[in-house]
Amino acid sequence: MMKSKILEILEKNGSYVSGEEISKELGVSRAAVWKHIKKLRELDYEIESKTNEGYKLIKTPDRQIQFELERMLNTKIIGHKILFLEEIDSTNNKAKQIAFESQDGDVVVSETQHSGRGRRGREWHSPKGGIYISFILKPNISPERAPQITLLSSVALVETLNSMKSKMNAKIKWPNDILISGRKISGILTELSSDMEKINYVVVGIGINLNTDLEDLPEKAASLKVEMDQEISVKLFLKSFFEHYDTVYQEYLNNGIDQIIEKWKKNSDTLGKNVKIIGINETYDGLAKDIDENGALILKTKDKEIKVYSGDVSLR
Ligand code: BTN
16 A cells, blocks of 8 residues: 555654655655645644655554554564553553453553553653553463563563664663663563462563653663664564564573573673672672573672672672
């Protein structure tokens, strides 16, 4: 369809594309291009036009993103059902509310959150421009292995980011922050519902500073729009992320965590460094040597080797 072809060109470009370029690429007249742009606007696509510059896609309506994404996705498990919202308290809360009637791989996405939650009871500031995602997963694994789901999630995200631009250099900071040029671009909050033997569900919440303006972010944070120097299409980003996630998740279900740990280590920003870990009651200093199969950090302190299960890392 001509309308979706035009949208594709505008989405890929992220900035102004002239009517002439579009008409050449699609082999139709400029008047025809204009007519389709008008139709798209009637469907609530916000498209700006500027003399001498052309057209720029400002915003795709939410119901269209959900619909197009579900149709475009090339995945086996992730995103068969996507709930796409404009605003919510927290996508993790929503995901937990609907978890029992959901299937493995269903996703909740929101454009803002008014009570976004971070690790260790912190708030996760969730302004417009960012994207807030919760995966509902029902892997058939024992509850002790649940932390591995967080490991695979950071691998999927870091691989998505590094596939966007060759010099992106996205890294994982233990336990599960994603950094670009040393600045945090994303955080992960995994929540588990289980009994002693069996997992009911895992909710993996991921907040990403996608098109966030730097003035809306804490000082040491990064935004993908700023790194890429262009507005990022929410739809195309989610497509790529969900497809990477699907691949890694399937690999995990079929072959276990070993390969994923290797990838985690390859992309780690923490291993091999001298760090200070601020835990809940204690702090530890030492060399970050390795992680174990559940993501616990193996730290070589002055006099012994210890395992640290959670905390915040700072460099020494
Ligand atoms: C952290 O680094 O502290 C983790 C932040 C996790 C934020 C995400 S945004 C989507 C999901 N919903 C929430 O309320 N939190 C997670």
